[in-house]
Amino acid sequence: MIKKDRVGGLHRGLSRRSFVESAAALLSVPCVARATAAWAQEKLAGSGEVVVFSYGGSYSQAVRKYVYEPFTKATGIAVVDVTADIAEPQVRAMTRAGRVDWDVALIDGQNYPAMHDAGLFQSIDYGLWDDEALKGAPQSARLSDAVVAFRSTTLLAYDERSFPKGGPQNWADFWNVKAFPGPRGLSTVARHMVLALAADGVPNSDRWPLTDDKVERALKKLSEIKPHVAKWWTAGGEPVQALINREFVMTSCYDGRAVSAIRQGAPIRMVWSGGNLVYVYWTVLKGAPNSGNAQKLVAFLNRAQNAAAFTLGTNLTGPNVNQLQHLPADLVPLLSITEDNASQLVPQDDAWLAAKRPDGKTNVDHLQERWLAWRAQ
Amino acid sequence: MAGTMSSMAITGRAKSSRPWPTPWAWLLLPGSVFLVVLFVVPLTGLLLLAFGMPNWTLANFSRIGDSPVYLTVMRNTLEISVTVTALAFVLSYPIAYALTTGGMVLRTFLLIGVVLPYFTSTLARTFAWIVLLGRNGVVNQFLLEVGWVSQPIPLLYNRFGVILGMTHIVMPMMILPMYTVMSSIDPKLMRAAKANGASPLAAFLTIFLPLSLPGLIAGILLVFIYCLGFYITPALMGGLSDVMITMAISSQILEQLNWNFGAALSVVLLLTVLSLLWIGSRFFPIEQLLGFSDGKLGSSVTRRRWAPKC
Numbered sequence: 001m002i003k004k005d006r007v008g009g010l011h012r013g014l015s016r017r018s019f020v021e022s023a024a025a026l027l028s029v030p031c032v033a034r035a036t037a038a039w040a041q042e043k044l045a046g047s048g049e050v051v052v053f054s055y056g057g058s059y060s061q062a063v064r065k066y067v068y069e070p071f072t073k074a075t076g077i078a079v080v081d082v083t084a085d086i087a088e089p090q091v092r093a094m095t096r097a098g099r100v101d102w103d104v105a106l107i108d109g110q111n112y113p114a115m116h117d118a119g120l121f122q123s124i125d126y127g128l129w130d131d132e133a134l135k136g137a138p139q140s141a142r143l144s145d146a147v148v149a150f151r152s153t154t155l156l157a158y159d160e161r162s163f164p165k166g167g168p169q170n171w172a173d174f175w176n177v178k179a180f181p182g183p184r185g186l187s188t189v190a191r192h193m194v195l196a197l198a199a200d201g202v203p204n205s206d207r208w209p210l211t212d213d214k215v216e217r218a219l220k221k222l223s224e225i226k227p228h229v230a231k232w233w234t235a236g237g238e239p240v241q242a243l244i245n246r247e248f249v250m251t252s253c254y255d256g257r258a259v260s261a262i263r264q265g266a267p268i269r270m271v272w273s274g275g276n277l278v279y280v281y282w283t284v285l286k287g288a289p290n291s292g293n294a295q296k297l298v299a300f301l302n303r304a305q306n307a308a309a310f311t312l313g314t315n316l317t318g319p320n321v322n323q324l325q326h327l328p329a330d331l332v333p334l335l336s337i338t339e340d341n342a343s344q345l346v347p348q349d350d351a352w353l354a355a356k357r358p359d360g361k362t363n364v365d366h367l368q369e370r371w372l373a374w375r376a377q
Numbered sequence: 378m379a380g381t382m383s384s385m386a387i388t389g390r391a392k393s394s395r396p397w398p399t400p401w402a403w404l405l406l407p408g409s410v411f412l413v414v415l416f417v418v419p420l421t422g423l424l425l426l427a428f429g430m431p432n433w434t435l436a437n438f439s440r441i442g443d444s445p446v447y448l449t450v451m452r453n454t455l456e457i458s459v460t461v462t463a464l465a466f467v468l469s470y471p472i473a474y475a476l477t478t479g480g481m482v483l484r485t486f487l488l489i490g491v492v493l494p495y496f497t498s499t500l501a502r503t504f505a506w507i508v509l510l511g512r513n514g515v516v517n518q519f520l521l522e523v524g525w526v527s528q529p530i531p532l533l534y535n536r537f538g539v540i541l542g543m544t545h546i547v548m549p550m551m552i553l554p555m556y557t558v559m560s561s562i563d564p565k566l567m568r569a570a571k572a573n574g575a576s577p578l579a580a581f582l583t584i585f586l587p588l589s590l591p592g593l594i595a596g597i598l599l600v601f602i603y604c605l606g607f608y609i610t611p612a613l614m615g616g617l618s619d620v621m622i623t624m625a626i627s628s629q630i631l632e633q634l635n636w637n638f639g640a641a642l643s644v645v646l647l648l649t650v651l652s653l654l655w656i657g658s659r660f661f662p663i664e665q666l667l668g669f670s671d672g673k674l675g676s677s678v679t680r681r682r683w684a685p686k687c
Binding site: 085086088110111114226229230231232234235246360361368369373375376377 | 436440444445446449450453511512513531533534612613616617618620625628630631632633634635636
């Protein structure tokens with residue numbers, strides 16, 4: 001549920017502005033497709049199909065139109081998308097049953113280390129990639145058996161109508177209810193407690209690993225703001241909607257959702273400082289029926305123009321920075337990959353989260369239990 | 378009268394022990410296959426997972442015992458479920474009674490009122506409450522307009538919101554079994570009681586209420602068990618501390634991918650339900666609801682009351 005929630009509701013409440021924008025974006029798609037088709041044919045062309053996991057809803061509609069259709073046009077490979085809220089449980093179930101039906105799945109960063117150790121993924125064939133894509137996507141985004149599909153940031157978002165003289169600039173301001181009064185929103189995701197550390201003055205570089213003393217410190221800080229939190233949201237669509245409805249004046253929020261709302265004209269501002277950055281990976285499953293085509297799709301997705309189309313359609317941003325040249329100028333500052341925004345974010349330490357503690361539990365298990373105890377009291 | 382009732386129950390029992398199988402017993406087959414494939418097999422899988430198959434261990438259960446948090450969550454779950462069941466009962470009994478005794482027009486109106494929301498998705502109903510009860514919702518706007526409050530009052534995102542939302546969703550499940558049983562009660566019995574000098578209240582308490590008990594128990598059990606498994610409404614309408622066991626299970630299965638531990642939590646929930654049923658069966662004739670007895674409605678109640686050892 002949580003993951004699906006990061007992806008925006010592009011088609012909800014279509015305003016005139018968003019209509020014009022979508023129309024403009026639509027018109028640009030064929031050009032992108034045609035431009036790539038000419039030289040893609042020799043490299044990625046193939047036949048048959050590739051089965052790809054999809055979150056459903058507006059994400060599926062957008063990714064079909066902006067990426068899969070151009071891919072099929074360029075390569076002749078049909079894309080079959082299968083929908084679920086999140087992929088990991090099914091990937092695990094298919095592997096256990098010894099019958100893998102999917103080729104490509106999106107895997108959340110916090111689940112990646114354990115699934116990588118279990119050997120569920122094939123190596124990515126970087127030989128199929130263009131030079132431009134290899135240069136544009138940083139080394140850290142290109143793992144041996146996974147590629148960052150998009151970066152999801154949990155950041156501070158506020159309703160600009162509530163703060164005509166200037167809104168909060170960082171997480172310390174979020175806790176400052178005197179200077180910035182009004183009801184707040186925070187999420188029920190345990191890992192998001194790191195945002196309280198940012199408010200408590202822990203420098204970004206000291207955030208991870210989230211040792212027990214830092215967990216206690218974060219929870220103590222959260223207890224301070226608790227009376228001012230109107231709602232602890234669970235679904236990713238909630239915070240944006242609550243800002244628009246004036247249920248919150250500020251909240252934690254996934255960047256994809258905020259970008260989607262802002263592009264539709266919502267009076268929302270994003271504050272990047274101290275945001276929690278999570279990677280979601282494209283993976284090719286071991287035992288996949290069409291793994292050759294899967295490798296081609298992953299290579300195609302990471303070309304700058306296709307990465308730009310993916311961003312334009314889904315409001316989720318892949319790692320290739322060359323895509324910025326292909327995106328509208330007013331959209332670029334809203335994305336987590338610009339140097340200015342990226343430098344303010346703290347990547348979540350997924351390897352540490354997946355590591356085992358002396359008592360046999362993983363760090364994320366401990367975090368989850370500690371969080372549950374705090375919230376249930 | 379009690380004597381005839383219990384003898385009826387006994388003859389009912391005797392009749393049901395006729396030779397089996399009948400020529401039509403094969404009709405049981407599709408249903409049994411369905412149950413085995415879709416219920417017994419997954420449930421066994423769940424049990425095996427909880428015990429760490431193939432590396433057998435009790436670690437998952439000891440982890441539940443080690444941390445007080447799961448106890449708190451279970452207590453939350455029970456508190457919310459008991460409150461909702463009680464509230465739903467108090468609100469539903471009069472409605473079921475009115476359905477049984479009221480005229481045609483009232484009955485039609487009430488039945489539509491009860492059944493129609495049942496066809497609406499839980500999610501849609503939950504969102505409707507959010508529209509009504511939100512900070513800028515209809516109710517708060519009205520209260521502010523009239524001047525009864527100066528600040529929007531928090532109706533949502535707390536225990537009150539959860540209980541209200543859940544009660545609304547479970548009420549049809551409470552009303553319908555009660556209505557079914559109540560409408561099978563012979564109205565002549567009430568008239569006879571009154572003719573023999575019982576006050577309306579006494580007639581209700583000694584005749585109607587005991588006879589409606591099976592429906593009442595069926596409703597309470599259905600609703601209570603359903604409440605234990607609630608997920609959407611507490612997540613969307615509840616506050617931070619309104620964590621129910623299902624949320625912990627879902628987080629283990631979907632987010633942590635720790636199926637063994639999630640299965641262990643599910644087993645704990647299952648055992649809680651079963652033990653509650655067992656305790657309940659000591660005091661109420663639950664076996665009738667579960668179909669172990671095919672006595673006439675109300676008869677086993679009477680039997681229990683008058684001849685508990687039979």
